[in-house]
Amino acid sequence: xxxxxxxxxxxxxxxxxxxxxxxxxxxxxxxxxxxxxxxxxxxxxxxxxxxxxxxxxxxxxxxxxxxxxxxxxxxxxxxxxxxxxxxxxxxxxxxxxxxxxxxxxxxxxxxxxxxxxxxxxxxxxxxxxxxxxxxxxxxxxxxxxxxxxxxxxxxxxxxxxxxxxxxxxxxxxxxxxxxxxxxxxxxxxxxxxxxxxxxxxxxxxxxxxxxxxxxxxxxxxxxxxxxxxxxxxxxxxxxxxxxxxxxxxxxxxxxxxxxxxxxxxxxxxxxxxxxxxxxxxxxxxxxxxxxxxxxxxxxxxxxxxxxxxxxxxxxxxxxxxxxxxxxxxxxxxxxxxxxxxxxxxxxxxxxxxxxxxxxxxxxxxxxxxxxxxxxxxxxxxxxxxxxxxxxxxx
Numbered sequence: 115x116x117x118x119x120x121x122x123x124x125x126x127x128x129x130x131x132x133x134x135x136x137x138x139x140x141x142x143x144x145x146x147x148x149x150x151x152x153x154x155x156x157x158x159x160x161x162x163x164x165x166x167x168x169x170x171x172x173x174x175x176x177x178x179x180x181x182x183x184x185x186x187x188x189x190x191x192x193x194x195x196x197x198x199x200x201x202x203x204x205x206x207x208x209x210x211x212x213x214x215x216x217x218x219x220x221x222x223x224x225x226x227x228x229x230x231x232x233x234x235x236x237x238x239x240x241x242x243x244x245x246x247x248x249x250x251x252x253x254x255x256x257x258x259x260x261x262x263x264x265x266x267x268x269x270x271x272x273x274x275x276x277x278x279x280x281x282x283x284x285x286x287x288x289x290x291x292x293x294x295x296x297x298x299x300x301x302x303x304x305x306x307x308x309x310x311x312x313x314x315x316x317x318x319x320x321x322x323x324x325x326x327x328x329x330x331x332x333x334x335x336x337x338x339x340x341x342x343x344x345x346x347x348x349x350x351x352x353x354x355x356x357x358x359x360x361x362x363x364x365x366x367x368x369x370x371x372x373x374x375x376x377x378x379x380x381x382x383x384x385x386x387x388x389x390x391x392x393x394x395x396x397x398x399x400x401x402x403x404x405x406x407x408x409x410x411x412x413x414x415x416x417x418x419x420x421x422x423x424x425x426x427x428x429x430x431x432x433x434x435x436x437x438x439x440x441x442x443x444x445x446x447x448x449x450x451x452x453x454x455x456x457x458x459x460x461x462x463x464x465x466x467x468x469x470x471x472x473x474x475x476x477x478x479x480x481x482x483x484x485x486x487x488x489x490x491x492x493x494x495x496x497x498x499x500x501x502x503x504x505x506x507x508x
Contacts, residue, residue, distance in 0.1 A: 188212035198493035255294035257500035303496035305332020325454030433468025451486035
C-alpha cells in the first residue's frame with residue numbers, strides 16, 4: 115500500500131470510529147485505530163479543516179485532566195441512503211453524516227419475488243432522493259439490507275431481486291441510480307447494528323436473532339460478524355426442528371421457519387378466528403393500512419389471549435433451536451431483534467422455558483437472553499453503516 119493509500123485508510127478508520135462511537139478523544143481514537151497519538155492528531159486536524167470532524171468539548175473526568183473530544187460534523191454535506199427490505203415491505207431513510215435521520219422513513223409495499231421488483235426498488239429510491247431535493251454529488255452511497263442468499267463480494271442475491279439484463283444486482287442498481295450501492299443479508303446487518311449500536315456493543319460472542327417473516331440469525335464471534343466460508347452462515351430458520359409436513363420457502367420440509375415466522379403466526383391467527391376463536395385481531399385485520407403482522411404484534415402487546423398463545427408456541431420453537439446453538443457456540447448473550455422483537459418481554463417466558471428444558475444447565479446459565487433496543491430500526495441503521503464501511507472519504 116502506498117503512503118497516500120495509508121493516509122486514505124486512516125481517514126476512513128477515524129471517521130468509522132466516530133460514526134460508531136460518537137464522541138472520542140484523541141487518545142481513544144489512537145487506541146481504536148492502533149496508530150500513534152501524533153499521527154492521529156495530525157489526521158484529525160486535517161479532517162477538522164475539511165469539516166468532516168468538529169470539536170465537541172471536554173470529555174468526562176477520569177481523575178486527571180479532561181480530554182478534548184471530537185465527533186462527526188452533522189452539517190457536512192454528505193448523506194447516506196439506507197434501505198431495509200423484507201419480503202413484502204421496503205423502507206428507506208436518508209441519514210446525515212452524523213448518523214441522524216434527516217429524511218423520515220418511507221415505505222413501499224413490494225413483493226420481492228415480483229419480476230419487476232428490482233426496477234420498482236430503483237424507482238422508489240430515486241423518487242425519494244428527488245423529493246428530498248438532494249444532489250447525488252452529496253450522497254456517499256446506498257446501503258441495502260435484504261433477505262436471501264446474498265453474496266456481498268459479487269453483489270448478487272441468489273434468492274430474490276433478479277435484474278432484467280441478467281447482470282449482478284449491485285452493479286445494475288449502481289448504474290441505474292448513478293450511485294455507489296452496497297447490499298447485504300438483512301440478518302447479517304441486524305447483527306452488525308446490534309454490535310455497533312445496540313445490545314452487543316463491546317461483547318465478543320453473541321447470537322442475534324432476527325424475528326421477522328423468517329427467523330434469521332447473525333453470529334458475532336470474537337467481536338466480529340461471522341459469515342462462514344462462503345458467506346452464508348446463520349441460516350437458523352432452516353434447522354429441521356418442525357414436526358409438520360409444511361413446505362418451507364427453501365423447498366424443504368421440517369424447517370424451523372414453518373413454525374416460527376410472522377407469516378405463520380398470522381396464518382395461524384386467521385385460521386383460529388375463522389374457526390370461531392374470539393380475538394381483537396378479528397377487527398384489527400380489517401384495517402389494510404398496516405400489514406397483518408403488525409396488527410398481530412399490536413394484539414400481542416395488548417395481551418390478546420389468542421395472539422399471546424400463538425406467539426408463545428412460536429417462541430418455544432425458537433427457544434428449542436437456540437438450545438442447539440447454545441450447545442454449539444456457547445455465546446455470552448442472545449439478542450432478540452428485528453421486527454418481531456417488538457413483542458418484547460412476551461417472547462421471553464417460552465424461549466427460556468425451551469432453553470431450560472433442552473439445554474444443559476451448566477452451559478445455559480452462562481448465556482443471557484436480551485431484548486433489542488433497536489428493534490425494526492436495526493436494519494436501517496446497519497444499511498447506513500454499510501456505506502460508511504465501504505467509503506474512503508476522499
